[in-house]
Amino acid sequence: MHIEMTDIYKAFGQNQVLSGVSFELLEGEVHALMGENGAGKSTLMNVLTGLHKLDSGTIKVNGHDKYFSDPKEAEKHGIAFIHQELNIWPEMSVLENLFIGRELSTKLGFLNNKKMKALANAQLHKLGVSLSLEKEAGLLGSGQQQMIEIAKALMIDAKVIIMDEPTAALTDKEVTKLFHVIQSLKKNGVSIIYISHRMEEIFTICDRITVMRDGKTVDTKKISNTDFHEVVKKMVGRELTERYPERHPKLGDVVFEVKNASKKRVFENISFHVHAGEIIGISGLMGAGRTELMRAIFGLDPLDRGELLINGKQANIKKPSDAVQKRIGFITENRKDEGLILDTSIRENIALPNLVSFSPNGWIDQKREHEFVDLLIKRLTIKTNSRDIQARSLSGGNQQKVVIAKWIGIGPKVLILDEPTRGVDVGAKREIYQLMNELTDRGVAILMVSSELPEILGMSDRILVIHEGKLSGELLRKDATQERIMTLATGGQSYENTNG
Template identity: 70%
Template sequence: MNIVMKNIHKAFGANRVLTGVDFDLREGEVHALMGENGAGKSTLMNILTGLHRLDEGTIVIDGKETYFGSPKEAEEKGVAFIHQELNIWPEMTVLENLFIGKEMTSRFGFLNTKQMKALAKAQFEQLSVSVPLTQEAGECSVGQQQMIEIAKALMTDAKVIIMDEPTAALTEREIQKLFEVINALRKQGVSIVYISHRMEEIFAICDRITVMRDGKTVDTQAIADTSFDEVVRKMVGRELTERYPARSPSPGEVVLEVKNLSAKGRFDNVSFAVRAGEIVGVSGLMGAGRTEIMRAIFGLDPLDSGEIYMRGKKVAIRKPTDAVKHGIGFITEDRKDEGLVLDFSVRENMALTNLFSFSHNGFISSKKERDFVNTLVQRLQIKTHTTETAARNLSGGNQQKVVIAKWIGIGPSLLILDEPTRGVDIGAKREIYQLMNELTERGVAIIMVSSELPEVLGMSDRILVVHEGKITGEVDRSNATQEFIMTLATGGH
């Protein structure tokens, strides 16, 4: 399938999102679509698949002017979209999620569960996914849910697949398997639009790249004819001299210390400490227990045994409000379901954890709240039309900045960041890294859980490696390599 999108314009009210975008997709190619958060990438693909109607421009598919009326129509015509924000029904089984709206029936109208299971099993084997089809999707990890979404798209026999941050929640092993599938699809003539902020992946798997900035197309060229630095320059309109800002930590007193934390079936005998002014990275494969440890420290999940100390004093944290009282903030890996109230405005989301700061005798000072929110919006360079814009209408990266702002506002002693830059563009990533540096310079202790090894190596002062619920090693930044961390993460020594 060949697609040509020409001079595409789109505005939402007074907010002009696309102002003359050109994009073309050739049969059997993997075409990278890159740009900062808010550049208009997802909006462009939503127009292609019929979720939004364009204001101006043309779409030509296989030589014929074509406009889909809905994503369902696009899918029926061979164009599938795997969204960054997963469309999983948590109470339904994995099998039900795979075939929702596309159920197979016998000639008598009964569900043909046997045929659906056989097709799902074959697709899961191709992707090396080992999730029971009868399991509730809500019980699956974010990475497993991502693979379910990928499998769902592959089963539609699509001619074009749009992948928006497909590897954000995947392990290295899962990423390699996905790349094998993409290469096989390319040989079959399937075209793929690959939206990602992971530059290494773009150069590893894609044939061409289109860069967008501020709702416009900056350039399209072959991957072989460009470079990392050139792509970054086109995306952000400026040079980024270093990917990770320099750190010169001066760790102070121990802010958090945990001793022998255990939760049956999740993690066992976990002990570590974090000092004021340092960043402790936490690495490990998906499902190793990294997130589970952090959730327990914050009081989201129960502990079976173990002790938590804040500044040398033993504390009892049984629920998140206990953690907040002790100065702990937690940016979860799932911003959509746990980090934000999507229908609330930017202002309301930021104020949620900070209402006590604006209140007096039970009344909220609107001016104090407004000043607080405006300061954080400017500081984090959050792109929003107004602070009354609903959080769901922001790009993924700007949603993440709102979550970060919400917790910075409490003035935390300890900030836990679980996948802080997932789905965030390279310019915004650097802004988050610089903010982390500023926080540690002010004495904040930071724990950063990340699946991106370059990020762990680039920003951590010390690295804890988790394997099957246990800390298998602690590595100083000066001695850390990707190979050494992966050895520890896979149970080696």
Template identity: 60%
Template sequence: MIGICKSFGANKVLGGVNLHVRPGEVHALMGENGAGKSTLMNILTGIHRADAGTIMVDGKEVTFKNNKDAEEHGIAFIHQELNIWPNLSVLENLFLMNQPKTRFGTIDFKKMREMAEAKCQEIGIDLPLDEIAGECSVGQQQMTEITRSLMLDAKTVIMDEPTAALTERETDRLFEVMKKLKNKGVSIIYISHRMEEVFANCDTITVMRDGQTISSRPTEETNMDQIVGDMVGRIMSEYYPARTNVPGDEIFRVEGFTQPGVFRDISFNLRKGEILGVAGLMGAGRTEIMRAIFGVDPHESGKLYFEGKEIHIKNPRDAIRHGFGFITENRKTEGLILDFSIERNIALPSEERLAQSHVINDKKEFDFSSELSKRLGVKAQDINLPASTLSGGNQQKVVIAKWVGMHPKLLILDEPTRGIDIGAKKDIYDLMNELTAKGVSIIMVSSELPEVIGMSDRILVIHEGRAAGIVEHKDATQTRIMTLATGGE
């Protein structure tokens, strides 16, 4: 891709971007949210048309009319946000718009199954082909997307944050698949904010910032600090700001929390102004425990104590009344109402404070949401636009803004920085420190161990639905946490 330019109205998104990918290369494309990575890939796959510039494939200039055209020319795009048809089976999702037919013109399900099983065996994964996709885990849905794209026998595969929802085992398998594809001459454009993954698996790193190409270097000739500096335009010596706040007395306690088959006998406490990290393998029950505490899901037994008194939370409204906020793992389906404006989404938990005689004050709502939008750095042309128009990272900022705006006493963060660039992560970490300094208590669930260790005062480790132990910040190491998370002493 040479000199690619693109504007949406008066908003210039790309200004002469260059990207050169070789056969059999894993090429990382990095940059903050809003740097233009997704727009560049949308142009490559025919979703958008470039205003200027040239795309060359195998030495020939090409222009794709749409993403189907790009797929037919061997370019597949695995998007960050899942594109799964939830009411269809996993098998049917693998062959969307591409079903083999019998000689009578009907769908050949037998051949579909044979092809799917062969591809799964080649990749080394076990997909529940007959399960309804919407009932599968996020990780299984992500692997379905990846498998579907690989079944196109693409020459170039674009992977946008492919490991964000995968378990460690699934992630390892994905990297094995990438190596197999690379050995066959397939090129992979790998978009990720996870530095460790990029440096371990990519041959070349291209960095974009503000719609321009900043650098492109072989991985072995660069380092993490240099890449971060290229991404944010400044050297970021510390990824995790120092925790200077000293937690106060106990403010929240969970005793014997149990939901049979999901989690059992969970007990822990949380102090005022503390960040309690929650670590564990995917499927250990971390998210389920938090959802039950907030009243989203039921629990059979156990007690909650807040500010010295036993409380009863039967639904999220009860939790909000006690001053609890919950940033959910899945922002699209649970964190936002995508058809609502950015303004309305931010104001939702605070509408009672913004109303006069039960009528919402439009000016108060606008001023309230505008201030929070600016404070969190939401990149949007207009906060009256639907939340669906934002990038994934900016959608996450809107979710955080709406809970910060209600002035919570206790804030549950479930994977708060998933799919967010390094600069925005730093902003969120700073915000967490700012909130705890004001007395807000935070429970943070995260799959990224460096994040858990870097930001937590203490760490609760969950193993197969049980509390395996609590580790103090001074004693926290990845080895110690993973030992507890895998059932070790």
């Protein structure tokens, strides 16, 4: 399928989101669509698939003008959109999710479960995924849920698949499987629009790249004719001299310690400490227990046994409010469901953990609250026209900044960051990294869980690697390499260094 979008304009009220964007997709190509959060990428794809009606411009499909009335019509014509925020029905089974809205029936009008199971198993097998079709989708990990979404798109016999951050929740092994599937689809003439902030993936899997900035098309090139630095410069409109800012940590005393933390069948006997001003990177494969350990530290899930110490004194943390009271913040990996209240304002989200400080007499001092929120919006360069618009209306990267802002507001001693830059563009990533440096300069201790090894290597002072619920090793920054981390993460020989 050949798609041409020419001179596309789209505004929401006074906010001009797309200003003369042009984009072309050739048959059987993987075309990267890149730009900072808020550049207009998702809006352009929503215009293509009929979710938003364009204000002006032309869309041609195989040489003919074509404007879809809604995403369902686009799907019927072979265009599938896998969104960054997964469209999973958690209480339904895997099979029900795969066929929702397009169930197969027998001649007598009954559900044809046998045929649906056969088709589902065949598609999952192509993806190299083994899942129980009867299992509730909500009980699956993020990576498995993402593979369900990909399988759904493939099952409609799509000619064009739009993938928005498709690997954000996948393990390296699952990413490799996905890339094999993409190559197979290409050979069969299927076109892929690939939206990702993971630059390494773009140069691995894509044929051409279109860069957008501030609602405009900046350039389209063959991947072979460009490089990382040129793409970044076009995305942000400036040079980013270093991907990761330099760190010159000045470590203070141990502020937080975990002793023999255990949770049955999840993690066992994990002990570590973190100094004031230190960033500890926590690495490991998906399912190793990294996130579960952080949730337990914050009081979201109970520990079976173990101790938590703050400044050498035992800390009784049974629920999140206990952690907040002790000035521990937690930026979860799932900002949509756990990090934000999407239907409330930016102001309410940022102020929520800090209401006590604005309410000395039981009444909220709105002037103090507004000054506080505005300061954080400015400091984190959150792109918004007002503190009072819904968090839902922001791009993914700006939503992440709101989550970070609300926890910075408590003046944390310890800040847990779980996948802090997932789905965030390269310019916003740099801003988050600089903010991490500023926080550690003020003595904040940071625990950073990340699946991106370059991020772990670029920002950590020490690295803890977890394998199957156990601490398999510890590396100092100077000793760490991707190979050493992956060796520990897969249960191989330990390169342990415990000079913390």
